[in-house]
Amino acid sequence: MSAETARHDAKTLRHQQPRFRGLEAGHRACQGCGEALAARLVTEAAGPDVMVANATGCLEVFTTPWPQSAWRLPWIHSVFGNAAAVAAGMEAALKQQGRRTRVLAFAGDGGTFDIGFQALSGMMERGHDVLFVCFDNEAYMNTGVQRSGSTPHAAMTNTSPPGTARMGKRHMKKDILAILAAHRIPYAATASVAYPSDLRKKVRRAMDTGGPVFLQVHSPCPLGWGHDSDLTVQVARLAVQTGLFPLVEMERGELIGTLPIREVRPVTDYLRLQQRFRHLFAGDFRAEKELEHLQAIADRNIERFELRGGGKERYDTEGADTVHRGGDRWA
Amino acid sequence: MTQIPPGAFAQPGTSLEFKTGSWRVQRPVHRHRAAPCHAACPAGEDAQAYLARVEVGDLQGAWETLVSANPLPAITGRVCPHPCETACNRGQYDEAIGIHAVERYLGDEALRREWPYPVPAPGSDAPRVAVVGAGPAGLAAAYHLLRGGCRVTLVEALAAAGGTVRTAIPRYRLPLDTLEAETARLLALPGLDFRPHTQLGRDVSLEELRSEHAALFLAPGRRKGQEWNADFAIPGDLHTGLHLLETWVAEGTLPDHPGAVAIVGGGNTAVDLSRVLRRQGVPSVHLITHQRIPAPGVPAEDVMRANPREVAQAVEEGVTIHEHRGVRRLILRGERVVGMELVHMKKLPDADGRLQRVAFEGTETVLHVDHVIPAIGQEVDPAGFEALVERGRIPVDPWWGRVQGQTHLFAGGDARGDHGSVSEAVGDGRRAALGILAVLAGESLEPPTPPEPVPFSDLNLHYFEPAPAAREPVLPPQERRGLEEVEGGLDLHGVRHEAHRCLSCGECLACDNCWTLCPDQAVLKTRERAADGSHYVFDYDYCKGCGICARECPTGYIRMES
Ligand SMILES: Cc1cc2nc3c(=O)[nH]c(=O)nc-3n(C[C@H](O)[C@H](O)[C@H](O)COP(=O)(O)OP(=O)(O)OC[C@H]3O[C@@H](n4cnc5c(N)ncnc54)[C@H](O)[C@@H]3O)c2cc1C
Ligand SMILES: Cc1ncc(C[n+]2csc(CCOP(=O)(O)OP(=O)(O)O)c2C)c(N)n1
Ligand code: SF4
Ligand code: SF4
Ligand code: SF4
Ligand SMILES: [Mg+2]
Numbered sequence: 001m002s003a004e005t006a007r008h009d010a011k012t013l014r015h016q017q018p019r020f021r022g023l024e025a026g027h028r029a030c031q032g033c034g035e036a037l038a039a040r041l042v043t044e045a046a047g048p049d050v051m052v053a054n055a056t057g058c059l060e061v062f063t064t065p066w067p068q069s070a071w072r073l074p075w076i077h078s079v080f081g082n083a084a085a086v087a088a089g090m091e092a093a094l095k096q097q098g099r100r101t102r103v104l105a106f107a108g109d110g111g112t113f114d115i116g117f118q119a120l121s122g123m124m125e126r127g128h129d130v131l132f133v134c135f136d137n138e139a140y141m142n143t144g145v146q147r148s149g150s151t152p153h154a155a156m157t158n159t160s161p162p163g164t165a166r167m168g169k170r171h172m173k174k175d176i177l178a179i180l181a182a183h184r185i186p187y188a189a190t191a192s193v194a195y196p197s198d199l200r201k202k203v204r205r206a207m208d209t210g211g212p213v214f215l216q217v218h219s220p221c222p223l224g225w226g227h228d229s230d231l232t233v234q235v236a237r238l239a240v241q242t243g244l245f246p247l248v249e250m251e252r253g254e255l256i257g258t259l260p261i262r263e264v265r266p267v268t269d270y271l272r273l274q275q276r277f278r279h280l281f282a283g284d285f286r287a288e289k290e291l292e293h294l295q296a297i298a299d300r301n302i303e304r305f306e307l308r309g310g311g312k313e314r315y316d317t318e319g320a321d322t323v324h325r326g327g328d329r330w331a
Numbered sequence: 332m333t334q335i336p337p338g339a340f341a342q343p344g345t346s347l348e349f350k351t352g353s354w355r356v357q358r359p360v361h362r363h364r365a366a367p368c369h370a371a372c373p374a375g376e377d378a379q380a381y382l383a384r385v386e387v388g389d390l391q392g393a394w395e396t397l398v399s400a401n402p403l404p405a406i407t408g409r410v411c412p413h414p415c416e417t418a419c420n421r422g423q424y425d426e427a428i429g430i431h432a433v434e435r436y437l438g439d440e441a442l443r444r445e446w447p448y449p450v451p452a453p454g455s456d457a458p459r460v461a462v463v464g465a466g467p468a469g470l471a472a473a474y475h476l477l478r479g480g481c482r483v484t485l486v487e488a489l490a491a492a493g494g495t496v497r498t499a500i501p502r503y504r505l506p507l508d509t510l511e512a513e514t515a516r517l518l519a520l521p522g523l524d525f526r527p528h529t530q531l532g533r534d535v536s537l538e539e540l541r542s543e544h545a546a547l548f549l550a551p552g553r554r555k556g557q558e559w560n561a562d563f564a565i566p567g568d569l570h571t572g573l574h575l576l577e578t579w580v581a582e583g584t585l586p587d588h589p590g591a592v593a594i595v596g597g598g599n600t601a602v603d604l605s606r607v608l609r610r611q612g613v614p615s616v617h618l619i620t621h622q623r624i625p626a627p628g629v630p631a632e633d634v635m636r637a638n639p640r641e642v643a644q645a646v647e648e649g650v651t652i653h654e655h656r657g658v659r660r661l662i663l664r665g666e667r668v669v670g671m672e673l674v675h676m677k678k679l680p681d682a683d684g685r686l687q688r689v690a691f692e693g694t695e696t697v698l699h700v701d702h703v704i705p706a707i708g709q710e711v712d713p714a715g716f717e718a719l720v721e722r723g724r725i726p727v728d729p730w731w732g733r734v735q736g737q738t739h740l741f742a743g744g745d746a747r748g749d750h751g752s753v754s755e756a757v758g759d760g761r762r763a764a765l766g767i768l769a770v771l772a773g774e775s776l777e778p779p780t781p782p783e784p785v786p787f788s789d790l791n792l793h794y795f796e797p798a799p800a801a802r803e804p805v806l807p808p809q810e811r812r813g814l815e816e817v818e819g820g821l822d823l824h825g826v827r828h829e830a831h832r833c834l835s836c837g838e839c840l841a842c843d844n845c846w847t848l849c850p851d852q853a854v855l856k857t858r859e860r861a862a863d864g865s866h867y868v869f870d871y872d873y874c875k876g877c878g879i880c881a882r883e884c885p886t887g888y889i890r891m892e893s
Contacts, residue, residue, distance in 0.1 A: 010870040013855045025852040025873035026346030031354065032877030037850035063346070066338070070346035196847050222877075230878030230891075233848055237793065312797065323794040323885050325386050325835070327843030 020047045020072075027070035029062040032229025034219035034236060035135045036062065037193045039106065042133055042217065045203035047073055051090055052104045055083035055111030058142040058221075059135055074101075081115040083107045084123035087130045095129075102207060105132040109150035110140045112216075113174050124183040124212045131206050131213045134176065137221040145224040149174040152244070153297065154290045155276045157224070162279035167290045172297075180214045181253040188214040189249040194237035198247065198259060198320055205249075218245045226275020238270035241317050243298035246305050260309030260316040264302065267295045347873075351851065355876035357891040359845075361863045364837035364887065365782035368430055371418035373750075374401040374471075374757040378415050378430045379838055385433060385830035391446050394437040398448060401757050402474040403467060405442060405513045406496060408435025409505050409818070411754045412638040420787045420836050426800040429829045432821040439820070442512045450477050453522035457482045458771055461544040463531045466494020467753045468550035468744025470517055471760030472767075476548075479768040482522045484544065488530035492518060494552050495745070496753060498577050501603050502814040503610075504641070532715015541740075546767045549716065549725065549734075549742040550760065553709035553751070557723075559595075563660035566668060572600045572706025579607050588702055591615035593671060595658055596706035597622045597635035598751075602642055604706055605650040610812055617698060618645070618652045621676055621688060632686065633678060636751070644817060647808040653698070657690055661703060670699045711746045724748025730778040731766035732759050741767060785837035789887035794844065798832050801825035835886045839865035845880035845889060854880060 014025075022043020029036035039059055043050070051074040054060045060077050063070040078086035087105035094101050105123075107116050112134035120132060139157050140146040147157040152173045156162050160169035180188045187209040191199040199217065206213040220236050222229045239245035240259065244267060247259035268291060271277040280287045280294075302308055309316045366379035376397055384393035397404050408431050419427035440446070460476050462469045465487035473483040491497060492514045496505065518525045529535055531551070540547055556571035570586075572594060579585050585607070592613055594601045597620030608616045623629050624646070625639035635642055646652060655677055662670040675694035678686040710723030719725050719734055725742040726735050732743040743759025745751050766776055804819035811817055821829070845854045846867060853874035854867055861868050865888070881889040 010855060010868060010872065013857065013868060014852075014870065016858075017856060021344075021852060023852070024344040024346055025870065026349045026351055027851070028346075028349070028351070029850060031875040032879055033850050037848065037879075040850060040852065041847075064341060065346075065349070067341050068345040068348055069341035069343060072343045193848075228878070230882040232850075232877070232879055233883050318793070319796060321794060322796045323840070323842035323844060325383065325840045325842070327841055327846075 022047045024070045027063045030223050032222045032232045034193050034232045038217040038219040045200040050102045053078050053083050053086040055107035056080035057108035082119045084119040088123045088128040091128045103130045109136045110148045113149035134216045135219045137219045139224050141221050141224045181250045184253045186211045190216045192218040192236045194233050227273050241265045242267045242270045243302040246301045258305050261307045262309040262316045262318040267298050350872045352872045357876045359881050359889050361865050362890045364785045366836035367418040367784040368415040370784035371414045374754040376400045382830045382833040394441045404434045405438030405509050407754050408438050423787045425797045433826050436826045453482050458545040460546045461540045462548045464550035465492035466552050468756035468760040471757040472548045472764045475761045475764030477522050484524045486529045487527050546739040548763050550744040552745040555712040557708045559705040566666045572604045572704050576604045588613045590701040592702045593617040593700040594704045595619045599637045601706035602637040602645050606645050609648045616650045623654045731776050732763040785887045791885045794885040801828045839888045841866045844883050
């Protein structure tokens with residue numbers, strides 16, 4: 001062993017990591033879980049002086065198999081629908097105690113778009129200093145992949161199976177960001193696990209802004225979306241590059257920033273990797289029509305947010321995650 | 332204070348008690364693999380490794396990495412046709428890394444700053460090895476033998492070291508200063524006994540060398556011009572191309588060639604001579620070759636043997652190249668050449684599938700020239716070691732260069748007869764030195780399995796940005812008159828730009844991707860280097876084997892293995 005190299009005892013090394021570990025190893029998420037990655041990245045950027053209220057869902061279940069917990073920060077499980085209400089109470093109590101600890105609310109898309117929505121809207125309306133993070137995996141995953149208000153049009157779930165009457169989910173993905181923006185909160189943004197430095201920047205920006213702030217993180221679910229576990233980041237990236245999941249920031253309801261797409265990819269590049277869209281590649285006219293429909297949705301997103309980039313930029317879908325020797329990309 | 336019942340809470344981070352590593356089917360491992368540039372370098376240089384040193388600003392470390400394979404970087408950086416760049420993965424992305432320019436820069440810096448070669452002084456009981464021929468092959472062998480702890484007697488027929496590089500490569504491609512400085516530094520290494528003016532077969536015999544040395548390496552090059560055995564009449568005063576070129580390189584002058592000259596051949600000698608004649612003011616210089624000008628899509632066996640960029644520069648300088656053409660006969664008036672009859676030719680497969688040259692009847696043309704110079708190749712001058720030479724070459728084992736039927740006698744470089752470039756000669760010298768060291772240590776010689784280079788498809792290109800290559804200044808054709816170097820090399824800025832563009836194929840560049848993208852905190856970062864040379868350690872207690880790290884590693888350094 002030379003002086004420069006060393007064999008490392010992982011146990012010791014784990015406790016010397018040059019970053020805050022909000023979410024520890026040993027959690028029970030599936031292999032390649034995008035939600036676990038997203039929660040790890042969010043807590044790293046927001047912590048360490050934070051508390052979390054977590055709605056029911058995969059994140060809650062896989063991190064806290066009693067008597068263990070994967071969290072290294074104060075964390076409470078609310079119920080499915082009330083993470084925002086619990087977080088609001090925590091924030092009020094901390095304020096009362098004169099403490100500076102900040103509050104995060106975590107929920108899946110079900111706990112945000114659907115059952116958690118009224119508590120969320122109320123918390124936003126009352127102006128609590130809480131960052132609400134929606135881990136958007138586009139279905140009710142923890143109960144075995146049922147459609148939610150976030151499930152994209154034409155995706156297959158157990159409650160939106162493709163068949164003779166329809167091609168997967170009939171309805172559209174709810175535009176939750178626009179709804180949140182309509183609360184005229186100081187900051188609301190989308191992020192993706194495929195763009196970690198962008199995600200971290202947005203978490204910090206939200207924390208710095210304060211007040212009720214909202215972040216929707218696109219988090220592929222290999223199990224529910226039906227892709228190989230190693231493709232999580234690739235799938236997430238394609239969602240952004242196709243325009244199906246635009247990365248945008250809004251302040252007080254106004255669009256203030258987007259991640260431009262340098263090379264717009266056809267939606268089929270994204271869809272093809274996922275079993276939940278398998279029926280769209282059957283080759284029949286209904287499938288063709290749905291593919292065109294999804295392409296039109298992506299086109300409309302690109303048009304609406306003016307996502308098409310104008311050449312090579314440092315901050316665009318190709319430049320934002322460029323690597324450098326020594327890792328200064330993540331600094 | 333209210334007591335929380337134990338069933339309602341858990342201690343932080345206690346999930347570590349549960350080893351999710353047991354779920355794993357495949358595990359990620361760090362696997363260094365040879366970069367294509369490394370696998371393609373005939374001298375055995377690992378460009379990826381020294382580009383990485385350059386990128387972090389460690390120029391001397393980069394040079395040391397470089398000269399652990401090739402002691403002549405200032406020379407090869409200028410004259411090598413750089414197959415590394417042809418193989419470079421970045422060429423499939425935008426433009427290949429300008430490896431030769433980095434190599435050249437490091438070589439020049441070492442000369443300027445006198446960085447010492449990493450060679451120890453030999454011990455008193457060091458074995459003695461003789462090397463015959465101080466061309467690139469002999470110099471490289473001597474250097475690697477010294478590195479391996481031997482003493483070396485370097486026997487050279489001429490007055491100075493350098494071989495064909497000194498005698499035939501024109502100075503506008505390789506300045507004399509550079510050649511002298513780099514060879515002089517090698518000759519001054521401790522343990523080296525350089526004997527100029529000593530020709531094997533004239534001044535010393537093979538048996539004498541054998542009796543005084545533990546092993547021998549022969550690198551006499553191919554110095555004897557081949558006879559132009561044409562089945563037509565040729566004038567008596569014909570000079571070979573190599574002879575003329577060597578005269579010009581040594582003396583700076585040539586016999587007058589007014590009017591038009593035709594050079595027959597498509598190798599380095601033909602092309603260099605054509606350019607020299609243009610510099611001498613010959614208005615019309617023709618090159619007649621069976622092959623074709625190097626260009627994308629031209630099959631390798633049909634391409635002129637000269638370095639592609641030299642061919643291109645010759646054309647820029649006004650040389651006319653007649654491709655796929657053969658000489659039918661010379662048109663003579665008495666002894667005087669007044670023209671030549673050319674015919675279109677091509678290599679086509681015969682009944683047995685072997686490629687044969689075919690001349691096409693009815694395609695004859697006449698070219699009016701006043702002189703014709705054959706530059707059709709050289710062979711080994713066997714004087715002094717006749718028994719080892721077969722049909723103008725010394726047959727050897729292709730990897731180590733051990734002469735057939737011998738145990739302690741090795742040969743390499745041009746004398747092998749199956750290749751002809753400086754970097755190939757350097758590689759031969761290096762491998763033969765390693766072979767000799769192994770034999771002296773009583774080991775047997777097994778050919779190693781050549782490394783599988785990292786294919787382009789194993790890189791994740793999403794993490795790189797397109798960037799144009801740095802351009803070397805090149806003397807405009809109208810200014811290429813004298814000995815001034817045509818290619819200007821890159822400055823430090825350009826060199827670092829190229830190093831920064833390198834994709835680090837097959838080697839960790841410490842980008843943090845794996846550390847950042849693991850959903851399970853199973854990639855841990857180290858402050859120093861980890862045992863495998865990266866800065867990261869997989870914690871297999873928790874790694875579930877999802878494969879994200881391997882998929883997102885930009886350089887193909889992480890592999891999933893069962
Ligand atoms: C005109 C020309 C241009 C070229 N351009 C390039 C180029 O751009 N790039 C490139 O890579 N390659 C080029 N080459 C090829 C390159 O020069 C050779 O491949 C290389 O020099 C071979 O090295 P070597 O050590 O095997 O032989 P050499 O360089 O030929 O050296 C052999 C040495 O052995 C000595 N010697 C021979 N016989 C004896 C003896 N009996 N006793 C003692 N000493 C002896 C010779 O004097 C000579 O010094 C060129 C060749 C020519 C002719
Ligand atoms: C009131 C209530 N209804 C239903 C459930 C069952 N349930 C638990 S998790 C879940 C779905 C969670 O979906 P989502 O919020 O998208 O999170 P995910 O698991 O996908 O991360 C459901 C329906 C519940 N726990 N409480
Ligand atoms: S089901 Fe999906 S979201 Fe839930 S743990 Fe598995 S991969 Fe993650
Ligand atoms: S990109 Fe770098 S490591 Fe890869 S082949 Fe080119 S020079 Fe070598
Ligand atoms: S992802 Fe980056 S840091 Fe990790 S092994 Fe590959 S090159 Fe090294
Ligand atoms: Mg969900």
